[in-house]
Amino acid sequence: MTGDDRRDLARATDFVAPLGLDVPTACCLLAEAAALVGHENIVAACKAYARRAPVARAPLPLGKAVVDLLEAKKTKGRSSSYLADIKYRLGRFASDHPGMALGDFTTASVQAWIDRLTSKAGRPLSAQSRRNFTTLVGGLFEFHRCRGAIPDNPVADVERETIRRVEDVAYWKPDEVKALLEHIAPKAKAGLVLALFSGLRTSEVCRLLWSNVDLNQKHVAIGADIAKTASRRLVPIPDNARALLRSLVGPRDARVFEGKPDRFSKLVSAACKTAQINRVKNGARHSTITYRVALTGDVARVALDSGNAQGVVHKHYRGLATEAEARAFFEIRPGGLSR
Numbered sequence: 469m470t471g472d473d474r475r476d477l478a479r480a481t482d483f484v485a486p487l488g489l490d491v492p493t494a495c496c497l498l499a500e501a502a503a504l505v506g507h508e509n510i511v512a513a514c515k516a517y518a519r520r521a522p523v524a525r526a527p528l529p530l531g532k533a534v535v536d537l538l539e540a541k542k543t544k545g546r547s548s549s550y551l552a553d554i555k556y557r558l559g560r561f562a563s564d565h566p567g568m569a570l571g572d573f574t575t576a577s578v579q580a581w582i583d584r585l586t587s588k589a590g591r592p593l594s595a596q597s598r599r600n601f602t603t604l605v606g607g608l609f610e611f612h613r614c615r616g617a618i619p620d621n622p623v624a625d626v627e628r629e630t631i632r633r634v635e636d637v638a639y640w641k642p643d644e645v646k647a648l649l650e651h652i653a654p655k656a657k658a659g660l661v662l663a664l665f666s667g668l669r670t671s672e673v674c675r676l677l678w679s680n681v682d683l684n685q686k687h688v689a690i691g692a693d694i695a696k697t698a699s700r701r702l703v704p705i706p707d708n709a710r711a712l713l714r715s716l717v718g719p720r721d722a723r724v725f726e727g728k729p730d731r732f733s734k735l736v737s738a739a740c741k742t743a744q745i746n747r748v749k750n751g752a753r754h755s756t757i758t759y760r761v762a763l764t765g766d767v768a769r770v771a772l773d774s775g776n777a778q779g780v781v782h783k784h785y786r787g788l789a790t791e792a793e794a795r796a797f798f799e800i801r802p803g804g805l806s807r
Contacts, residue, residue, distance in 0.1 A: 527571055527572075530565055534558045534561075537554065537558070557601050557605070561605055561608075573609070574622050575624075578623055578626055582627075595630065609622060637757075639751060639754040639759075640748060641793070642797045642800060646800055648743055653735045653738070653739065655725070656735040658725070662724065663756075664709075665708065665712075665756060666703045666704065666705055670729045674727065674728060677720065678719060681724065688702070690703055708799060757781060759798065760773075761789075762793065
């Protein structure tokens with residue numbers, strides 16, 4: 469060996485010794501890497517891997533990951549119903565995996581958890597409910613992947629549920645609506661009127677203040693703090709609903725319905741039982757959308773007012789009711805009720 473050879477070997481030994489390697493082993497590894505990516509790309513490839521490698525990150529506890537996501541969504545002003553949904557679904561995900569970190573999950577482990585999900589009564593969840601869980605759990609992993617906490621989102625390859633709706637949307641006929649309004653508890657009547665004729669969701673009714681209801685301008689202002697989708701919209705109040713509401717208006721700072729959504733739903737169920745009509749899930753909102761589409765034919769406008777996707781309204785509400793039924797529905801007024 470020449471003097472230069474000895475100096476080069478000594479330098480190479482100094483470079484690889486801190487890594488626990490000898491020069492021949494280091495040369496073999498370098499040659500293998502160069503064969504895979506080209507010698508000019510070795511450093512760039514190693515840097516990309518280092519950004520993705522789990523060993524380069526401190527484990528993020530699952531519970532803290534959920535809290536961090538929830539706080540970020542609060543900061544962005546997401547609606548209270550959306551935040552509650554995150555808290556419930558991701559809270560269940562976290563409680564079912566105590567002591568685990570975000571990086572511990574694989575596609576298979578998340579898929580197995582989704583497949584095992586049941587209701588409180590122990591029955592398998594519907595396809596829609598499983599899809600909702602999948603969406604929020606996937607959002608949790610994607611949120612932290614974008615922030616460098618994990619290299620990949622394991623939910624990206626989880627099975628996507630196909631939701632097949634084979635039945636038409638159920639809604640109430642005008643005579644059933646009259647009977648329902650006659651038998652609803654007084655404390656829930658104003659909320660039911662707005663749900664029936666303006667198509668508000670139950671959750672929106674229960675967050676609504678009378679200051680949001682403008683009978684003179686004929687609209688309800690659904691702010692981001694009220695809407696399910698955290699997007700503001702102005703919902704029209706038809707003339708018959710204005711007439712029904714005039715005697716029910718409360719103080720501006722009071723809620724239209726003082727109670728939680730489950731309480732409102734129970735009062736509607738009780739009225740259906742007393743009136744001897746079928747209890748239709750989301751019947752008030754479904755009735756509004758169905759009859760407005762039948763009366764106006766303006767699917768885009770109805771979708772905008774109801775806070776729904778235009779495709780959903782066109783697919784599930786169009787062609788269900790006749791124009792005559794729609795006119796009868798929107799002609800229901802106080803004088804037509806027995807009390």
